[in-house]
Amino acid sequence: MKFAITSKGDSKSNALMHKMRTYLQDFNLEYDEDQPDIVISVGGDGTLLYAFHRYSSRLDRTAFVGVHTGHLGFYADWVPEEIEKLVIAIAKTPYQVIEYPLLEVIIRYQHGGKETRYLGLNESTVKAVEGTLVMDVEIRGQHFERFRGDGLCVSTPSGSTAYNKALGGAIIHPSLPAIQLAEMASINNKVFRTIGSPLILPAHHTCMLKPVNKTDFLITIDHLTLLHKDVKSIQFRVADERIRFARFRPFPFWKRVHDSFVAD
Numbered sequence: 001m002k003f004a005i006t007s008k009g010d011s012k013s014n015a016l017m018h019k020m021r022t023y024l025q026d027f028n029l030e031y032d033e034d035q036p037d038i039v040i041s042v043g044g045d046g047t048l049l050y051a052f053h054r055y056s057s058r059l060d061r062t063a064f065v066g067v068h069t070g071h072l073g074f075y076a077d078w079v080p081e082e083i084e085k086l087v088i089a090i091a092k093t094p095y096q097v098i099e100y101p102l103l104e105v106i107i108r109y110q111h112g113g114k115e116t117r118y119l120g121l122n123e124s125t126v127k128a129v130e131g132t133l134v135m136d137v138e139i140r141g142q143h144f145e146r147f148r149g150d151g152l153c154v155s156t157p158s159g160s161t162a163y164n165k166a167l168g169g170a171i172i173h174p175s176l177p178a179i180q181l182a183e184m185a186s187i188n189n190k191v192f193r194t195i196g197s198p199l200i201l202p203a204h205h206t207c208m209l210k211p212v213n214k215t216d217f218l219i220t221i222d223h224l225t226l227l228h229k230d231v232k233s234i235q236f237r238v239a240d241e242r243i244r245f246a247r248f249r250p251f252p253f254w255k256r257v258h259d260s261f262v263a264d
Contacts, residue, residue, distance in 0.1 A: 001029050001030070001037050001038065001090075001091075002028055002029070002030045002031070002032035002033060002035060002036045002038075002136065003024055003032070003036050003038045003039070003040065003090070004031065004032060004033045004036035004038075004039050004040070004055075005017045005021055005028070005031075005039070005040045005042060006039065006040070006041050006042065006043075006047055006048075006050060006051040006054070007042045007043060007047065008042065008043025008044060008046070008047045008069065008070075009043075010043075010069070010161050011038035012069050012080070013042045013043045013047070013069045014159055016067065016069065016080055016083060016142055016144075017040075017042050017085065018041050020040060020042070020067075020083055020086075020087060022058070023083075023084070023087040024087055024090065024091060025190060027087070027091035028090075032096035035057070035058070035061075036062055037061070037062065038062065038063050038064070038065060038090065038095075038214065038246055039051050039055055039062055039063070039064050039065075039068065039139060040064075040065050040066075040086075040090075041064060041066045041067065041075070041131045042066075042067045043067075043068070043069055043070070043077070044067060044068055044070050044071070044073045044076065045066075045073040045074055045075050045076070045162075046223060047066075047159070048064060048066050048073070048075040048076070048121075049121055049122065049222045050223070051064060052064065052121045052222075052243060053119075053121075053174065053222065056119050056241075058188055058254075059102075059181045059241050059242065059243060059244065060241070060244075062244070063075060063095070063097055063244040063245060063246035063247045064243065064245050064246065064247065065078070065086070065090075065095075065166055065248075066078065067079070067080065067083065067086065068081075069089075072209075074158065074161055074162075074256055074260065075245075077247070077248075077249070077251045078099065082261070086248070088104075089248040089249075090246075090248070093145050093248055094248060094252045095098060095246040095248050096246075096247040096248075097244050097245070097246065097247070098244070098245045098247050099242040099243065099244050099245075100121075100156070100157070100174040100242060100243050100245065101156055101157060101158075101174065101176075101177045101178070101179075101203070101238050101239070102119050102121060102156060102238070102239040102241055102242060102243055103119065103120035103121075103154060103155070103156045103159075103179055103236060103237075103238070103239060104117065104118075104119060104120075104124065104235075104236070104237050104238070104240070104241075105117070105118040105119075105120060105124045105154075105221060105234065105235070105236055106118075106220075106234070106235040107228055107231060107233075107234050107235075108231070108232045108233045108235070109133065109228075109229075109230050109231060109232055110215060110231070111230065111234050112231040113230065116228070118221045119221075119239055119241060120159070120221045120222050121156065121158065121159065121222055121243060122155060122158070122159030122162050122163070122222045123153055123154060123156065123159045123162060123163055123164060123222065124153070124155075124219065124220060124221050124222075124236065125151055125152065125153045125154075125163065125219070125220045126151055126152050126182075126217055126218075126219050126234060127150065127151035127184075127208060127217065127218045127219075128151075128214055128216075128217060128218070129214070129216045129217065129218055129227070131134055131214075132148055132149065132150070132175065132187070133147065133148070133149060133150065133151050133152070133217075134146065134147070134148050134211070134212040134213055135147045135152065135154075135207070135209045135210065135211060135212065136210040136211075136212060137181075137208075137209060138207070138208040138209075138210065138237050139201065139205060139206070139207055140206060141206075141208075144195075145193070145194050145195060146192075146194075146212065147183065147186060147194050148186065148187040148192050148194070149185045149186035149187050149194070150181055150184040150185040150186075151184040151185075152181060152182070152183060152184065152196075153167055153169075153181070153182045153183075153184060153211065154180065154181050154182075154207065154236045155169065155179065155182065156174070156179060156180075157172035157173060157174040157175075157176055157178060157180075157182070158174040159222075160172045160180055161257060161260065161261075164180055164182050164198070164209065167182040167183065167184060167198075168198065169182040169198040169203060170198055170200065171257060172200065173254075173261075174253060175253075177202070177203040177238050178201060178202055178203065178238065179198050179200075179207070179225070179236055179237065179238055180198055180199065180200050180201070181199040181201065181236075182198040183195075183196065183198075198238050201237075202238075203237075203238040205237070206235060206236070206237045207235070207236045207237070208233055208234070208235050208236075209233065209234040209235075209236075210232070210233050211231055211232075211233075215229065215231050215232075216229045216230070216231070217228050217231055218226070219234070221251060244256070
């Protein structure tokens with residue numbers, strides 16, 4: 001088996017990374033940063049997001065596992081005190097593969113420029129470069145509303161506990177292939193109206209945003225912030241690709257939710 005390790009970059013995470021690499025090589029596993037079968041993320045959820053985007057071209061061949069060195073992470077199954085147990089599990093135990101849905105974002109441009117495609121593990125947000133965002137929202141090719149406000153957030157089920165939750169969105173179990181559209185400070189008065197509630201769309205539904213006046217936007221894909229100019233439309237749907245997590249023991253989603261938001 002080939003493996004790679006990504007680190008948050010702090011001294012604690014780097015020390016664990018080097019220790020795990022040595023242990024796994026002692027078990028005759030091959031370290032390969034280019035074509036790993038398994039990627040170990042040491043740090044937090046941000047570290048795993050980085051690893052996901054680094055290896056997004058080989059999602060069907062690479063599985064991810066997380067070790068958290070800070071606060072409890074949604075993508076991190078293991079703590080530093082368990083790395084010997086994790087190393088033995090990776091070296092000796094067949095792992096279960098758990099797949100989570102991803103978000104596909106396709107940005108098309110005015111004047112027929114080449115479209116850009118991204119995959120998101122958590123969410124994508126759209127904001128105006130300055131002032132109010134004004135977007136026509138289409139669902140399944142039909143006009144739904146004209147949004148005015150600070151921005152829009154489209155999240156995956158696994159990302160529903162992140163920015164989406166802060167916006168009042170629902171927490172969705174990641175076994176459900178869906179995306180969620182949540183508003184950021186929408187303008188609602190006698191003149192302008194939006195639905196005002198998060199929308200959960202199934203895998204066979206597509207959400208399209210079309211600019212009304214301005215065509216330059218700040219678009220985030222997980223931790224990446226990108227400026228896109230002359231935008232014609234932004235399309236969101238459940239991606240055909242899925243992320244694969246290597247599970248060596250049960251890691252119930254609702255327990256993670258409880259431990260992160262409810263437990264003392």
